[in-house]
Amino acid sequence: MNWxxxxxxxxxxxxxxxxxxxxxxxxxxxNPEVGHEPSAPANPMLGRKALIxxxxxxxxxxxxxxxxxxxxxxxxxxxx
Numbered sequence: 001m002n003w004x005x006x007x008x009x010x011x012x013x014x015x016x017x018x019x020x021x022x023x024x025x026x027x028x029x030x031n032p033e034v035g036h037e038p039s040a041p042a043n044p045m046l047g048r049k050a051l052i053x054x055x056x057x058x059x060x061x062x063x064x065x066x067x068x069x070x071x072x073x074x075x076x077x078x079x080x
Contacts, residue, residue, distance in 0.1 A: 001065065001068050001069060006061075009061060009064055009065075010057060010061045013055065013057045013060050013064070014033060014053060014057040017031065017053045017056050017057055017060070018049065018050065018053045021049045021053055022044075022049065024049075025045060026041035026042075026043075026044055026045075027041065027042055027043075028040060029042045030042075041043060051075055057064065
């Protein structure tokens with residue numbers, strides 16, 4: 001795995017985990033202002049979710065890197 005492939009795998013895993021984490025812990029405003037969407041989250045905690053996503057992704061990327069570099073999983077063995 002070269003550095004470009006490793007970076008692409010990291011980015012794909014990061015976005016998947018981030019989109020899965022977005023709905024956790026959000027609550028809508030109790031009294032939204034006029035013109036605001038009632039279902040919009042009051043405090044989406046995007047920075048916290050991005051940090052947690054980065055940590056989880058680093059662990060999953062390390063597992064993927066180990067499996068690919070040690071040839072535990074190869075594309076040649078996958079059935080067509």
